[in-house]
Amino acid sequence: xxxxxxxxxxxxxxxxxxxxxxxxxxxxxxxxxxxxxxxxxxxxxxxxxxxxxxxxxxxxxxxxxxxxxxxxxxxxxxxxxxxxxxxxxxxxxxxxxxxxxxxxxxxxxxxxxxxxxxxxxxxxxxxxxxxxxxxxxxxxxxxxxxxxxxxxxxxxxxxxxxxxxxxxxxxxxxxxxxxxxxxxxxxxxxxxxxxxxxxxxxxxxxxxxxxxxxxxxxxxxxxxxxxxxxxxxxxxxxxxxxxxxxxxxxxxxxxxxxxxxxxxxxxxxxxxxxxxxxxxxxxxxxxxxxxxxxxxxxxxxxxxxxxxxxxxxxxxxxxxxxxxxxxxxxxxxxxxxxxxxxxxxxxxxxxxxxxxxxxxxxxxxxxxxxxxxxxxxxxxxxxxxxxxxxxxxxxxxxxxxxxxxxxxxxxxxxxxxxxxxxxxxxxxxxxxxxxxxxxxxxxxxxxxxxxxxxxxxxxxxxxxxxxxxxxxxxxxxxxxxxxxxxxxxxxxxxxxxxxxxxxxxxxxxxxxxxxxxxxxxxxxxxxxxxxxxxxxxxxxxxxxxxxxxxxxxxxxxxxxxxxxxxxxxxxxxxxxxxxxxxxxxxxxxxxxxxxxxxxxxxxxxxxxxxxxxxxxxxxxxxxxxxxxxxxxxxxxxxxxxxxxxxxxxxxxxxxxxxxxxxxxxxxxxxxxxxxx
Ligand code: SAT
Ligand code: MN
Numbered sequence: 001x002x003x004x005x006x007x008x009x010x011x012x013x014x015x016x017x018x019x020x021x022x023x024x025x026x027x028x029x030x031x032x033x034x035x036x037x038x039x040x041x042x043x044x045x046x047x048x049x050x051x052x053x054x055x056x057x058x059x060x061x062x063x064x065x066x067x068x069x070x071x072x073x074x075x076x077x078x079x080x081x082x083x084x085x086x087x088x089x090x091x092x093x094x095x096x097x098x099x100x101x102x103x104x105x106x107x108x109x110x111x112x113x114x115x116x117x118x119x120x121x122x123x124x125x126x127x128x129x130x131x132x133x134x135x136x137x138x139x140x141x142x143x144x145x146x147x148x149x150x151x152x153x154x155x156x157x158x159x160x161x162x163x164x165x166x167x168x169x170x171x172x173x174x175x176x177x178x179x180x181x182x183x184x185x186x187x188x189x190x191x192x193x194x195x196x197x198x199x200x201x202x203x204x205x206x207x208x209x210x211x212x213x214x215x216x217x218x219x220x221x222x223x224x225x226x227x228x229x230x231x232x233x234x235x236x237x238x239x240x241x242x243x244x245x246x247x248x249x250x251x252x253x254x255x256x257x258x259x260x261x262x263x264x265x266x267x268x269x270x271x272x273x274x275x276x277x278x279x280x281x282x283x284x285x286x287x288x289x290x291x292x293x294x295x296x297x298x299x300x301x302x303x304x305x306x307x308x309x310x311x312x313x314x315x316x317x318x319x320x321x322x323x324x325x326x327x328x329x330x331x332x333x334x335x336x337x338x339x340x341x342x343x344x345x346x347x348x349x350x351x352x353x354x355x356x357x358x359x360x361x362x363x364x365x366x367x368x369x370x371x372x373x374x375x376x377x378x379x380x381x382x383x384x385x386x387x388x389x390x391x392x393x394x395x396x397x398x399x400x401x402x403x404x405x406x407x408x409x410x411x412x413x414x415x416x417x418x419x420x421x422x423x424x425x426x427x428x429x430x431x432x433x434x435x436x437x438x439x440x441x442x443x444x445x446x447x448x449x450x451x452x453x454x455x456x457x458x459x460x461x462x463x464x465x466x467x468x469x470x471x472x473x474x475x476x477x478x479x480x481x482x483x484x485x486x487x488x489x490x491x492x493x494x495x496x497x498x499x500x501x502x503x504x505x506x507x508x509x510x511x512x513x514x515x516x517x518x519x520x521x522x523x524x525x526x527x528x529x530x531x532x533x534x535x536x537x538x539x540x541x542x543x544x545x546x547x548x549x550x551x552x553x554x555x556x557x558x559x560x561x562x563x564x565x566x567x568x569x570x571x572x573x574x575x576x577x578x579x580x581x582x583x584x585x586x587x588x589x590x591x592x593x594x595x596x597x598x599x600x601x602x603x604x605x606x607x608x609x610x611x612x613x614x615x616x617x618x619x620x621x622x623x624x625x626x627x628x629x630x631x632x633x634x635x636x637x638x639x640x641x642x643x644x645x646x647x648x649x650x651x652x653x654x655x656x657x658x659x660x661x662x663x664x665x666x667x668x669x670x671x672x673x674x675x676x
Contacts, residue, residue, distance in 0.1 A: 092213015108245025114404025172237025495557025536657025
């Protein structure tokens with residue numbers, strides 16, 4: 001629907017629900033919280049127009065008002081199957097957000113936080129605290145197209161099972177129709193979706209995480225492209241039954257997070273949490289978008305986007321893919337320790353990259369908010385994330401303090417008095433900001449959902465419709481040994497190779513199986529659980545994208561490792577040989593200059609590495625200066641083992657889908673190591 005299609009300017013006529021004409025003063029007062037209408041009202045006063053001209057119309061849109069025949073038919077079909085008590089088309093207004101949040105508070109599902117403006121805390125059930133990879137399916141027609149790294153069920157079988165679950169699943173609930181846009185509205189890179197959900201929590205989160213609401217209709221028009229996303233918490237209510245303040249969801253065996261790649265279709269059932277339920281995020285912006293990107297020749301990636309400015313005021317944009325627990329959000333919001341440099345955030349999780357007319361690769365952040373992990377976020381590790389989540393934020397599974405604030409492990413200070421933990425139990429706080437494993441007050445995957453525009457270091461051009469031109473792509477993982485602080489790929493395909501071998505070493509902290517410790521859990525391109533098709537074909541797609549491009553205009557590719565360890569060196573905090581956090585700006589500065597072709601690198605068997613003295617170490621603690629040569633050299637024996645592991649354990653998984661270009665790079669690496 002085009003803006004203003006009902007005649008006149010939007011918000012210029014009073015037509016409340018039910019058709020009665022209210023006194024416009026009353027309506028204006030009722031909608032003071034709706035900034036859009038409020039602005040019109042203020043403008044009117046400013047222009048001195050008589051108040052009676054301000055007839056405000058609330059367009060309570062219904063399904064029958066949907067002008068896009070495909071969307072309308074799909075919504076009607078889902079209504080018939082799910083049998084909700086009501087259907088509401090989400091308008092995305094502040095008034096609607098407040099109304100739905102109040103509904104959650106009244107139902108005992110959300111707690112307003114006295115200490116934070118317009119912030120609320122939700123607690124989920126222990127069976128619904130994170131994405132469930134074992135219940136996530138790529139339901140392509142052929143199993144081979146889902147590949148060796150995805151769970152697969154035949155689409156005919158899966159649809160039959162899920163239709164059985166969906167039938168009548170919204171009894172006692174409202175179905176919300178959320179029109180949303182991934183990316184800046186109207187951007188040539190943006191894509192549109194419709195999520196149907198029976199969860200108010202999902203509507204509220206989608207409001208923050210995407211551009212959602214009535215503004216979207218004009219972009220989908222009457223026949224535009226869109227991705228259907230059906231979601232239910234999977235907990236129908238009997239007559240008069242309520243949730244009784246308990247987070248609604250289904251048990252684990254009945255959770256299904258399903259992607260049908262050939263149809264660009266998402267069906268999710270049984271979970272209300274994060275990426276299982278906010279379908280714009282991992283399901284659409286990654287799993288389905290990777291499929292669309294392959295069809296259309298662009299890249300949908302699990303990458304942060306940052307804007308880097310040097311002391312001369314020159315700007316470059318960098319994307320980066322890191323497996324979870326490698327500090328991706330922290331890097332996106334980094335505060336440099338080297339003078340004159342600035343990092344600003346464009347995105348912290350997902351990048352969609354397309355070639356511009358000038359032949360360069362441009363990226364947008366398809367999201368509008370941060371769904372960040374709370375535990376470990378402190379003024380020291382990520383002050384900017386804390387400030388982003390100071391107001392208008394939804395907290396999930398954090399602990400509640402006596403003064404109505406949130407608390408979590410690693411927040412940087414101990415809590416006082418009593419805390420209500422994420423399970424709703426009141427316990428005495430500990431005199432430290434850590435808790436024994438399993439006894440955490442905040443769930444380790446507790447989250448904040450905060451509007452990106454509240455981030456103090458958000459880049460002014462983060463919503464640029466054409467995207468930002470990318471100069472460098474980073475890959476990284478937690479590698480206590482072997483992988484140096486930074487090295488640069490010799491070519492695009494060498495960079496694809498580096499992306500394909502991304503992984504983190506399994507430590508005693510991340511496994512209960514002692515035999516696994518020291519092995520590398522590979523997470524190619526950090527996209528393993530988010531790739532909507534065969535990972536081998538995904539590698540090939542990256543190679544094909546590079547082959548078609550002007551080589552000089554392609555971003556340079558780097559592998560970074562902030563996590564080298566020397567447990568025997570007692571000077572090093574945590575045994576880490578590199579300080580990380582703000583000091584990673586030193587590496588970013590070297591990368592910046594590399595993109596300009598500065599003579600600051602040496603060729604090594606594994607790629608290009610900093611020349612002696614090329615990395616800025618001013619102000620770095622002496623014990624780090626001492627360990628630096630060790631993390632800037634090639635560990636030839638370690639890399640030979642790496643090659644063996646890739647050849648024997650990693651690459652064979654992809655069988656005939658493994659691009660021959662990658663085997664050639666592996667052979668070349670081995671030959672160079674043998675000569676070293
Ligand atoms: O729950 S999300 O998928 O959005 C976040 C994550 O697990 O990476
Ligand atoms: Mn992520």
